[in-house]
Amino acid sequence: MLRVLIVLLLLIPILEIWLLMATGKAIGWVPTLLLCILTGVTGAWLARRQGLQFFRLAQLQLSRGEMPGEVILDGIFVFIGGLLLLTPxxxxxxxxxxxxxPYTRGIARLCTKRWLDKKIRNGQFNVFTFNRFNRF
Known part of the structure; x- marks a missing residue:
């Protein structure tokens, strides 16, 4: 997993620089810069709006005594999406x-749930609880 993370941390910036240079060559550096700023601002606005919506929905479900598992996972994906949009x-x-x-987020949620279920079934995912009276 660490190797995959290192490769992604190396390849994604290279891909981003290449795409920015190719776009700048095709449409000019000013429109490229403005497009980059526009996507960041639009993404931050959308992520904030959807994040607040999921926060309110989670509060509503908790007040009804329901577990907001799907809503929390959607909120995490919206947060990650917002962070990715703020990255130039x-x-x-x-x-x-x-x-x-929502449609593609649902696909990501389904894939994540399947991945987590597989990890839990194989015993590769452990949840440790901390109890101050029982140390290990």
Missing amino acids: GFFTDFLGFSLLI
Whole structure:
């Protein structure tokens, strides 16, 4: 997992720089810069709006005594999407917007739930609880 993270941390900035340079060459550096700023501002606005909506929905479900598992997972994806949209570049903007669109976010949620279920069934995912009276 660490190797995958290191490769992603190296490849994504290279891809972003390449896309920014190619776009700048095609439409000019000023429109490219303005497009980058526009996607960041739009993404931050959408993420804030949807994040507040999921926060209110989670509060409502908790007040009814329901567990807001799906809502919390959607909120996490909206947060990640907002962070990706604030990162300059078109590849991360594409990923960020895909997490803000309900249909593609649902696909990501389903894949994440399946991945977590597989990890739990194989015993590779442990949840440790901390009890101050029982140390290990």
